[in-house]
Amino acid sequence: MKIRIKFSKHGCMKFIGHLDIMRYFQKAHIRAGLDMAYSEGFNPHQIMSFAAPLGVGLTSDGEYLDINVKSTESSKVSIEKLNKVMVEGMHILEYKKLPDDAKKSMSLVSAADYYVYPKSQEHGLSNQLTEQISSFLNQDEILVTKKTKKSEKTMDIKPYIYDFSIKNYSSCQEEVENLPAYFLSLATGSETNIKPELVLKAFYEFIGEEFQEAWFQIHRQEVYTTSDGKFVTLGSLGEDIE
Amino acid sequence: MRKLALSDEILLSVEKPARYIGNEVNSAKKDLKDIDIRFCMCFPDVYEIGMSHLGIQILYDMFNRRPDTYCERVYSPWPDLGNIMKEKNIPLFALESQDPVKDFDFLGITIQYEMCYTNILQILDLSQIPMLAKDRTIEDPIVIGGGPCSYNPEPIADFFDLFYIGEGEVVYDELLDLYKECKKKGMSRRDMLIEMAKIPSIYVPMLYDVKYKEDGTILSFTPNVEGIPSTVEKSIVMDTSKIGYPAHPIVPFIKATQDRVTLEIQRGCIRGCRFCQAGMLYRPTRERDVEELKAIAKEMIESTGHEEISLSSLSSSDYSHLKELIDFLIENFEKKGVNISLPSLRIDAFSLDIMSKVQDIRKSSLTFAPEAGTQRMRNVINKGLTEEIILEGAGMAFEGGWQKVKLYFMLGLPSETEDDIKGIPQLAEKIAERYYEIPKDQRNGKCNITISTSFFVPKPFTPFQWAPMCTKDEFLGRAKLVNDTMKEQLNKKSMKYNWHHADVTILEGILARGDRKIAKSLLRAYELGCVFDAWDEYFDVNKWNQAFAETGIDQDFYTTRVRNEDEIFPWDFISCGVTKRFLYNEFMRSKEEVVTPNCRAKCSGCGVLKYKGGVCVENKN
Numbered sequence: 001m002k003i004r005i006k007f008s009k010h011g012c013m014k015f016i017g018h019l020d021i022m023r024y025f026q027k028a029h030i031r032a033g034l035d036m037a038y039s040e041g042f043n044p045h046q047i048m049s050f051a052a053p054l055g056v057g058l059t060s061d062g063e064y065l066d067i068n069v070k071s072t073e074s075s076k077v078s079i080e081k082l083n084k085v086m087v088e089g090m091h092i093l094e095y096k097k098l099p100d101d102a103k104k105s106m107s108l109v110s111a112a113d114y115y116v117y118p119k120s121q122e123h124g125l126s127n128q129l130t131e132q133i134s135s136f137l138n139q140d141e142i143l144v145t146k147k148t149k150k151s152e153k154t155m156d157i158k159p160y161i162y163d164f165s166i167k168n169y170s171s172c173q174e175e176v177e178n179l180p181a182y183f184l185s186l187a188t189g190s191e192t193n194i195k196p197e198l199v200l201k202a203f204y205e206f207i208g209e210e211f212q213e214a215w216f217q218i219h220r221q222e223v224y225t226t227s228d229g230k231f232v233t234l235g236s237l238g239e240d241i242e
Numbered sequence: 243m244r245k246l247a248l249s250d251e252i253l254l255s256v257e258k259p260a261r262y263i264g265n266e267v268n269s270a271k272k273d274l275k276d277i278d279i280r281f282c283m284c285f286p287d288v289y290e291i292g293m294s295h296l297g298i299q300i301l302y303d304m305f306n307r308r309p310d311t312y313c314e315r316v317y318s319p320w321p322d323l324g325n326i327m328k329e330k331n332i333p334l335f336a337l338e339s340q341d342p343v344k345d346f347d348f349l350g351i352t353i354q355y356e357m358c359y360t361n362i363l364q365i366l367d368l369s370q371i372p373m374l375a376k377d378r379t380i381e382d383p384i385v386i387g388g389g390p391c392s393y394n395p396e397p398i399a400d401f402f403d404l405f406y407i408g409e410g411e412v413v414y415d416e417l418l419d420l421y422k423e424c425k426k427k428g429m430s431r432r433d434m435l436i437e438m439a440k441i442p443s444i445y446v447p448m449l450y451d452v453k454y455k456e457d458g459t460i461l462s463f464t465p466n467v468e469g470i471p472s473t474v475e476k477s478i479v480m481d482t483s484k485i486g487y488p489a490h491p492i493v494p495f496i497k498a499t500q501d502r503v504t505l506e507i508q509r510g511c512i513r514g515c516r517f518c519q520a521g522m523l524y525r526p527t528r529e530r531d532v533e534e535l536k537a538i539a540k541e542m543i544e545s546t547g548h549e550e551i552s553l554s555s556l557s558s559s560d561y562s563h564l565k566e567l568i569d570f571l572i573e574n575f576e577k578k579g580v581n582i583s584l585p586s587l588r589i590d591a592f593s594l595d596i597m598s599k600v601q602d603i604r605k606s607s608l609t610f611a612p613e614a615g616t617q618r619m620r621n622v623i624n625k626g627l628t629e630e631i632i633l634e635g636a637g638m639a640f641e642g643g644w645q646k647v648k649l650y651f652m653l654g655l656p657s658e659t660e661d662d663i664k665g666i667p668q669l670a671e672k673i674a675e676r677y678y679e680i681p682k683d684q685r686n687g688k689c690n691i692t693i694s695t696s697f698f699v700p701k702p703f704t705p706f707q708w709a710p711m712c713t714k715d716e717f718l719g720r721a722k723l724v725n726d727t728m729k730e731q732l733n734k735k736s737m738k739y740n741w742h743h744a745d746v747t748i749l750e751g752i753l754a755r756g757d758r759k760i761a762k763s764l765l766r767a768y769e770l771g772c773v774f775d776a777w778d779e780y781f782d783v784n785k786w787n788q789a790f791a792e793t794g795i796d797q798d799f800y801t802t803r804v805r806n807e808d809e810i811f812p813w814d815f816i817s818c819g820v821t822k823r824f825l826y827n828e829f830m831r832s833k834e835e836v837v838t839p840n841c842r843a844k845c846s847g848c849g850v851l852k853y854k855g856g857v858c859v860e861n862k863n
Contacts, residue, residue: 012246015259016495024495027267027547030578038579042602045549046579057254085547087265088244119250214251 001037001069002102004238005082006094008061009054010173013089018053024090025065031085034078037068051105051223051234052112052188055195059174062112062222064234066098066105075240089173096238105234108225109189111162114196115169115219117181123215125180130166136206137164144202157202160187160194162231164203169219188223247335247342248323256323260496261289264315264337267493268545270302271338272312279311279418280346282336282383285318286353286361287776292317293492294500296554297352297389301410303488311418314338314346318361319368321774327368334368343369347421349383351402353391356753357746357776359398363768366401373765375403375448380431384421392445393476393523394702396812397756397764399447403435407443407816408477409509411486416441439470443477446470450815452758458799460757460810476523476818480855482530485509487538490545502550502583503542505535507567511556512841512857514848515613516624516832517652519701520556522820525848526856527841532563536570543580551575552583559588560842568596576600586611589635594642604686607646608639614655615665621835622657624828629669633676640677646690647673653720653741654698654712656832663720666693667728667737674733694740695724697747701754702813703820705828711751711801717744745783749775752790752800757812760800763793821849 009021016024026046029036038044051064072078075095082092118124136142141156163185168178186194196218197211204211224231246253246263253259274280283302285292292298298315305313314336319327327334333342343349349371351362366373371382378385387395388406395405406414417438424434439446449470453461465472479485491503510527511520539551551571555561571582582600586609587593597606612627614620620627636647651666670691677689697717700706712720721741728739753760767789774780790797805811807826814822824847831838838846841857851858 012244012263012265015253015263017260020260020495020497023497026549027493030547030549031267031544033544036579043581044579056259057250085267087267089265214254217250 001072002098002100003067003069003072003078004094004096004098004102004105004235005065005067005092006096006235007063007065008059008091008093008173009063009089010059010091010171011089013087014057014059017056018050021054022048022050025067028082028085029067032078032081034067034081035070035072037070049104049106052109054220058218058220059171060220061093061171062220062233064105064223066102072097072241074242078241094235094238095241096235097241098238102237105225107190108234108237109223110187110226111185111224111231112188113163113221113224114184114186115167115181115221116184116196116200116216117169117176117179117219118215119217120215123212125166125182132207133164133166133203136203137161139206142202144198146198157194157199160192161199162186164199171219174217174219244340247340248332252323252326256326257320258289258496260494261317261320262323262337264340266495267547268490269315269338269492270306270313272306274312274339277310277312278422279308279348281305281311281313281348281350281418282316282343282346283313284316284343284349284351284365286351286358286365287318287774288320289317289494290496290498293494293498295352295354296504296506297354297410299488299491300486301350301352301414302492303490304411304414304486305418308415308418310422312338316343316349316365318358318364318774321780324364324368324773333370334365344371344383346383348386350386350388350406352389353387353398354389355776356391356750357781359753359764360768360772360775362398362401363764364773367768374400376400378403378431384431384435390519390523393519393816393818394754394756394813395445395447396452396758397753397760399758400761402447404438405445405447406477407445407474408818409479410477411479411484412477413441413443417444436467436470439467442471442475445474445816447758452812458759458796460812460814463810463812463815472815474816476816478819478853479509480528480853482509482528483534485528485530489538489541491542493546493548500552501548502552502581503539503546503548504552504554505539505542506530506554507535507558507561507564508555510856512560513557513626514624514828514838514840514846516622516705516828517613517655517698517701519704522703522825522848523818524556525818525820525841525850526853526858527560528856529561529563532567535567539571540574543575543578549579550581550583553585555585558585559593560840565592572596572599589632589639591638594635594639598642603643604645606644607648607690607692608636608644609648609650610635611650612669613650613652614658614662615651615667615669616662618835619655619658619662619665621837622832623652623655624832624838626837626840629672632669633672636673637676637679640680640685640689643686645677645686645688646692648692648694649673651693651695652698653695653724654717656698656700656706656709658720660723663723664727666695666724667731667739670728670737671731671733674736677736678733689736691737692740693724693728693737695721696742697744699747699751699754702811703818703825705825705832707755707811707825708805708807708809708829710804711748713802714744714748717747743778743781745786746775746781748797748801749783749786752795752797755811756800759795763789763795766793819848819850819853824848 047068078095142158167183169181387402392405455461508529510524770785
């Protein structure tokens with residue numbers, strides 16, 4: 001039985017990389033007493049996959065992890081059991097059953113929402129940014145240079161920016177309230193993956209400044225897939241277990 | 243949320259920031275309002291090594307059971323962060339609260355190997371605690387050393403306020419209670435240390451004076467205040483049900499060197515190998531109750547979620563209930579996806595049967611530790627393994643489908659001859675021959691024999707504590723002889739030979755049997771930039787040679803010198819239960835190439851019978 005788990009990652013947990021988060025969940029499943037399904041072979045391992053790996057340094061309220069279980073309790077009980085064995089900064093938000101023919105979440109991801117907010121007041125966002133953002137977005141094309149391991153290539157990222165605006169961000173875990181932040185909705189996934197810092201670098205260049213990455217906290221809010229031409233959250237493909 | 247000691251910017255600029263953030267599963271969280279004593283436990287090496295150490299988990303668990311004590315952890319910052327902290331003057335902090343170590347009541351440092359000594363200095367330096375105990379005030383934490391190297395604490399005695407000699411479960415409660423009392427009375431640091439020195443097993447170096455003879459050896463070693471003992475006795479837990487057990491060990495986020503549950507099945511070893519320090523220090527052998535171990539294993543898996551469990555002891559094959567325990571583990575955990583990793587067992591029908599159940603035969607290898615190449619040499623070191631046993635075990639294994647063998651030896655053992663050295667590759671050759679006796683159509687290609695040698699370092703509290711060590715050139719010449727001999731053999735293509743660097747061995751030799759005079763060389767080496775000496779990429783022999791030269795230390799005095807029977811060793815004021823007389827007799831027996839039976843076969847009167855327990859009283863009631 002396939003299960004999709006949604007979780008958040010805050011505080012010092014942002015320093016734990018993707019592979020270690022995977023190991024963390026393998027152990028958490030056992031501590032929570034989930035009836036995990038294992039692969040065949042001499043070294044059986046839990047069958048699990050993540051939707052979109054989150055970079056070190058980022059926080060999130062929209063991480064997805066798919067696991068296989070042999071049997072399960074209700075969503076409510078499972079969430080409680082998992083949250084009991086989480087560390088500070090990790091929290092389980094959803095536990096949903098997927099249809100048996102569900103595709104791996106990794107192949108489904110098409111977009112993600114981000115908040116990018118200043119870590120200290122002295123770097124707060126100015127009022128004129130809204131206007132500057134709209135002229136940035138009004139360009140015919142937004143060319144950036146993407147570096148890969150082998151080469152550099154120039155691409156137009158404009159079609160992949162679905163939203164870019166200023167919104168207020170609040171998070172009790174990060175002790176932030178109504179803080180003006182950049183909001184970005186960007187193409188994400190194996191085909192096209194646009195990182196928020198790439199867009200912000202281009203934007204700051206556009207307004208003649210330098211983007212100081214260290215001043216900002218990047219936070220992923222949600223991850224989406226496309227269904228009937230619309231973005232729906234990855235979690236909405238599953239159903240709560242009663 | 244907790245505030246971290248390091249900024250995001252620093253954490254994102256260093257390798258593996260997870261080393262410095264704490265917050266791991268099962269780590270302790272306490273409110274400072276509720277506690278009286280802050281204890282910081284330190285393993286002076288990188289996080290992944292330190293987190294793999296069972297001893298710290300035992301003590302951490304034990305301290306945190308006390309409602310009045312909050313025990314936290316600290317490890318050596320990797321040089322990338324170490325340099326930043328030094329440059330920006332950031333004080334070293336404990337992982338749990340992220341508070342500076344210098345604000346704690348105690349800093350306890352476990353000393354597992356000599357090559358971490360400069361890391362100890364780095365810990366003190368980065369913590370902004372005066373490096374020398376004599377310069378510390380009541381504001382500074384009390385710096386405690388423990389672990390195997392504390393059985394010769396002299397080279398590092400100047401840096402510690404006190405050493406705890408022996409097993410941690412015994413007198414720590416007493417020490418902490420006394421600390422609270424002294425603090426209440428407003429005692430001075432020195433008076434407090436004098437009171438502490440009266441607790442058995444507590445050694446306060448500044449309360450003892452050493453006088454030297456003209457030749458540099460020790461003339462006398464005596465307390466300089468009244469009422470403290472001239473001999474410090476080790477602590478030992480004789481009721482094994484009272485051996486501490488962390489049923490909820492900390493689970494690191496990043497992969498530690500030992501990423502698994504470790505089950506300590508016994509302490510001590512019955513074998514009595516003459517080179518082995520642990521085999522003497524931890525006598526007598528004490529087994530843990532198998533039913534208790536089963537329950538602990540279950541609880542540990544459930545509390546950590548680890549998917550692997552391994553057994554810990556000096557010689558697991560000697561544990562009387564090994565079969566019962568392993569059968570239990572296989573039956574209960576295999577189905578649940580928990581791997582069972584076996585310690586090095588004696589290779590026989592029983593262990594091969596178990597190994598075939600829990601490992602992939604094609605991938606796993608057999609490990610033998612003959613330690614020496616000839617029977618003569620094995621008699622000298624009292625290693626009971628014979629060539630017959632090795633070939634029989636290997637033969638059985640080869641017929642069962644194994645084809646990889648690892649062999650461990652030592653080079654530079656006392657009285658070693660050319661024949662003994664050549665015997666190492668020759669034994670490997672015999673094992674290879676045994677493999678190729680299997681008909682071609684029944685075997686699986688080539689066999690794969692790895693020979694590894696380490697260079698022998700005489701250690702305190704072993705029969706070889708009197709023995710001179712080889713020089714660097716002698717060591718390397720012997721390794722070359724092994725290599726050359728191997729290359730002339732018929733089956734050389736089935737063999738691979740690994741040996742170690744000799745420079746680091748010489749340093750280990752100096753530090754292992756060093757005295758208080760060494761401290762100034764250590765300080766100088768640290769000033770010159772030596773740290774992480776256990777790591778090849780950081781070990782710099784030139785700096786060490788410079789440090790010894792500048793501080794007037796003759797290295798040969800500590801390594802190649804022949805010691806007389808009646809020499810007073812720097813560690814003689816410590817009693818580990820085994821008598822110096824027994825050790826010397828064993829040294830003499832080694833010269834006669836006479837084997838001494840193991841503790842279960844026959845008592846050899848080593849002295850630990852006085853503890854009235856463990857193997858000494860087995861079947862005697």
